[in-house]
Amino acid sequence: MTEKSAQRRPGGRTARNRENVLRATAEVLLHEGYEHLTVARVAAAAQVAETTVYRRWPSKAHLAADALSELARTDNPIPDTGTLEGDLRALLGQILALIERPEVRRVILTVVSLATDDDEVVAAKVAFWESRFVGAAAIVIRAVERGELAPESDPYELIEDLVAPTYFRLLVTGRPLDDRLVDRSVELALSRQGICAAPVPGRPASPSADD
Amino acid sequence: MTEKSAQRRPGGRTARNRENVLRATAEVLLHEGYEHLTVARVAAAAQVAETTVYRRWPSKAHLAADALSELARTDNPIPDTGTLEGDLRALLGQILALIERPEVRRVILTVVSLATDDDEVVAAKVAFWESRFVGAAAIVIRAVERGELAPESDPYELIEDLVAPTYFRLLVTGRPLDDRLVDRSVELALSRQGICAAPVPGRPASPSADD
Incomplete structure (x- = not known):
């Protein structure tokens, strides 16, 4: 997979991953609060690797801001x-x-x-x-x-x-x-x-x- | 009204106690933070009984607000x-x-x-x-x-x-x-x-x- 161009023009799986990660983040934020937010949890809920999350969002703060x-x-x-x-x-x-x-x-x-x-x-x-x-x-x-x-x-x-x-x-x-x-x-x-x-x-x- | 203003503007020992309690509260608030504020600590620092504090300030929140x-x-x-x-x-x-x-x-x-x-x-x-x-x-x-x-x-x-x-x-x-x-x-x-x-x-x- 050409990860970089996929990142630049996200379609297909990359777009779905992003959507799933942000939805999982919003779920935790709204129903449990920021203190319960972890990259590991979000990755598991969105069924992606933690490294996939970190590649786009350098920290849990960025993840929350984007969600x-x-x-x-x-x-x-x-x-x-x-x-x-x-x-x-x-x-x-x-x-x-x-x-x-x-x-x-x-x-x-x-x-x-x-x-x-x-x-x-x-x-x-x-x-x-x-x-x-x-x-x-x-x-x-x-x-x-x-x-x-x-x-x-x-x-x-x-x-x-x-x-x-x-x-x-x-x-x-x-x-x-x-x-x-x-x-x-x-x-x-x-x-x-x-x-x-x-x-x-x-x-x-x-x-x-x-x- | 006279009773109330007497309560609000006490003199002598009562005034000193109030001043000491508020000063002790401000000390804790500014240098350690609200989470470290307790009525017990403030009473000890101001050299008054805890009941004296509670008589005037029903909660630590009121104490902090007044300080x-x-x-x-x-x-x-x-x-x-x-x-x-x-x-x-x-x-x-x-x-x-x-x-x-x-x-x-x-x-x-x-x-x-x-x-x-x-x-x-x-x-x-x-x-x-x-x-x-x-x-x-x-x-x-x-x-x-x-x-x-x-x-x-x-x-x-x-x-x-x-x-x-x-x-x-x-x-x-x-x-x-x-x-x-x-x-x-x-x-x-x-x-x-x-x-x-x-x-x-x-x-x-x-x-x-x-x-």
């Missing part, structure tokens, strides 16, 4: 609603739906608590987030094409503005992840770009008139 | 620079200086990773953050008095806008905590209050004097 990227691509696809506000609202809504699943929440908390002095872990985390932000860049590119955003807009900063309050509540303050958070976060991300979000029907614009 | 609140009050006092922008910049600068200390960073990561299914832990976390936001409310009150903010401004939301990107980078993406982050975060918090403080329908654009 989570795959899950995110499936369960949190980049929306295309026709407007920037619609895209941001849909994206954050999907993220909140994911976070509501206890097993996803547990994975997030585990990943956060992983030692930041482990270079492999840090590299894997960065790789995971880069892959997510590359996807989100599509939202920005389309908004620029529609004239909703200035051409120099930074996708990373826009997405950071959108999702940071959610992660802050989830990880730090424990405040509720409710509909008002979605409204506020979309408004926040847009206001930073100089755009005012349209008030949501049936819900007071922020600041609330009832406060 | 961290005390540290925050000392090392991250609420600034009063004369302008809202100055106050926000100073506050975030202090937070970043704290986060740069590896022992503080470790405590934050530990607190974040503590089980969210433990009611004591959740209550302690909420108590810690409430105490911080009560402090930050002073910034908002002064800004309202100077006419920089509308009277209905929510201190929690303002501070969340300010600090969420910092915690998102620290805990999630690992992106750098640099000067540009401070500039962006202050801008973000202000733009949310200024540019897009759209008037609420059925309400005058400028706050009325009888508020």
